[in-house]
């Protein structure tokens with residue numbers, strides 16, 4: 033395996049201005065002819081004449097010529113991953129190639145492949161080299177013109193990037209289409225689709241008055257399920273015009289839904305290809321959560337047209353340049369449409385359960401990595417979600433106005449180019465300096481050091497703020513002593529302090545915000561205006577950028593206990609806090625904190641403690657009594673929305689619970705934590721029986737409303753069902769059973785989830801009914817596969833084995849694989865069984881999957897990465913499953929992950 037290093041980046045020796053392709057599709061193969069217009073790069077690092085390297089994987093090369101003269105064996109060197117031309121001309125020239133490929137037997141789902149009779153492509157990151165010989169590097173932007181030829185009957189629709197400029201008939205029942213894309217693009221944004229598809233079309237008028245045809249292409253019969261995706265696309269286009277002033281630039285915008293797809297969706301210029309589960313949906317076939325996710329993914333891919341396509345990445349180390357920024361943009365879009373606070377809470381819960389876990393394990397890497405073996409392994413929550421958090425911190429520190437000025441500068445400077453993460457930060461730095469030089473730093477937007485901020489891109493690991501406080505009740509003075517450190521991660525033993533924007537508040541008795549004076553520790557700090565002097569809306573943004581910081585708040589009311597400390601409001605930085613807070617203080621914050629995120633977080637801390645205590649075999653009765661009282665108040669508080677109730681009462685995810693155990697110095701025991709969560713739900717369901725029953729009746733009034741209306745009531749219904757079924761409520765069991773037959777997919781799936789953990793006749797009949805109803809809809813059936821695979825009772829592995837042999841299970845569809853094997857990984861009692869059987873089973877499955885689809889296999893392999901965090905026995909069995917995997921024949925992708933997991 034070769035390691036690619038950022039430090040080795042060099043500009044390409046030859047620029048590429050045009051990529052002209054002719055793609056002939058046949059019933060059992062395809063032939064691709066390419067004409068690539070090269071010219072020596074005046075900015076090349078190597079002295080001329082440099083060799084020209086063309087990448088090519090699984091291609092049968094039939095011919096190679098320069099300006100019409102064939103290249104002989106002595107002119108080139110061929111290897112398994114491409115061709116080198118030793119001495120290309122030192123003037124502009126055209127390289128002509130002809131290759132033969134086998135899309136029908138391509139199960140990797142990279143390059144050109146066939147999914148259910150449909151020819152389709154996936155080129156990011158390095159799939160284009162499976163279609164034709166090409167430099168295939170993101171910093172080479174060329175103009176594409178593509179002629180597609182195929183049989184008319186089986187492939188009536190021929191799609192590519194850009195505008196269709198010509199179509200026509202050919203002999204033998206074949207036809208062709210020529211597509212021209214006026215915007216130069218890197219090869220990873222190329223896409224081609226050919227097949228029998230139905231189209232839904234709607235016009236969109238841009239802000240400047242141009243008409244764009246929006247076209248959605250789906251398999252025959254799926255047209256009724258396209259309305260939501262089409263409406264979502266239009267909302268996204270309008271939002272990007274209004275918030276960012278960015279308008280669409282071509283005459284048409286195509287989306288194709290494909291069943292076999294490794295990712296969620298792909299932003300190829302003007303021809304987005306989507307996993308069909310992220311397109312096909314309505315209230316009867318998708319849950320509220322799925323509808324919102326579809327809306328956000330459609331928006332995400334659309335937003336890439338500017339942040340990703342028009343401004344692309346110079347190399348794959350810059351992946352977060354487009355992904356972090358675009359995730360930030362899609363999160364802002366969802367927040368604007370559906371409410372900022374709840375959206376933020378959901379994103380933070382997701383970050384903690386996935387990215388924090390990655391940051392603490394053997395595959396931890398910075399937002400901008402400096403080396404990789406398989407780039408496909410870096411499509412991670414660190415690149416995407418932590419990358420978005422880094423952008424969000426800039427937004428928080430600079431404020432909307434300055435951030436948008438930086439954004440406008442970024443777009444105007446770099447449009448049409450391949451850029452780096454640092455190009456983005458530089459644009460923000462320029463805008464910040466402008467703002468600071470004219471208006472000066474303000475209380476809400478303090479000055480900070482950009483050079484130090486850049487460490488967020490280069491240091492892996494989740495920074496920890498250790499906070500100690502000293503309260504002088506007589507004088508009303510509160511001192512905070514904040515120590516910042518980031519744990520060591522693979523390859524990075526030592527870390528430097530980062531710039532942490534820390535939003536805090538002090539919550540007095542009755543919930544009143546307190547606004548004491550803040551004394552800067554040193555005159556320098558005060559002069560640098562790092563410590564703002566006033567409070568906006570009871571919150572204050574501090575910049576914590578030293579290993580050690582001391583702050584003193586004066587003028588607080590004299591009282592015995594310190595005022596409740598509300599920290600990391602709005603989750604102002606992706607960090608962990610270590611601070612001893614008594615139960616009474618957290619209960620006070622849960623009742624009164626005006627910041628929705630900090631309020632939710634106080635409840636999460638209490639719930640984590642309660643689950644952890646139960647998992648240790650001794651429930652904390654006093655804490656649980658406090659929780660019951662606090663939740664009773666939340667259930668009856670008329671000022672709270674159903675949506676707020678639903679999030680405040682949700683238990684932390686399994687990954688967070690394991691993390692909480694590790695933080696408390698206890699080796700996590702996943703089955704025990706899972707069981708503890710269940711018995712806590714049972715206790716809460718019993719103790720709060722009466723208000724829950726009342727609330728369930730209120731929610732029921734809103735069940736029939738269409739998304740987004742009624743979604744909070746449905747979500748709360750699911751939570752109440754879950755708690756009451758766990759508490760053994762026979763009437764709720766029957767109600768949930770009936771909901772599975774009803775018209776709402778949300779309620780049906782919430783009911784299945786609520787019945788999921790109980791070996792009851794109603795659970796089995798609900799599952800059977802759901803299967804019978806949806807067995808012919810693979811997108812929906814995947815959710816049934818996931819539920820069955822994660823049922824925590826009976827012989828779990830035997831059930832999973834039966835699912836893998838089920839006639840409706842499609843081993844070539846990543847969605848189905850993830851449903852069954854991902855479901856197993858989330859099934860704590862079965863996957864983490866103490867005899868190691870779950871781990872061994874998983875290792876066997878990953879090794880087999882790796883033969884067909886390395887990208888999906890290597891992602892799945894990360895479920896075995898946490899072996900070091902468990903107790904000795906579990907740790908040894910998980911490690912031996914990894915060794916079993918390491919002994920198998922593996923793709924470079926999976927080998928890289930397995931070796932990272934086993935590395936000392």
Ligand SMILES: [Zn+2]
Nearest residue numbers: 332336355358
């Ligand atoms: Zn993306």
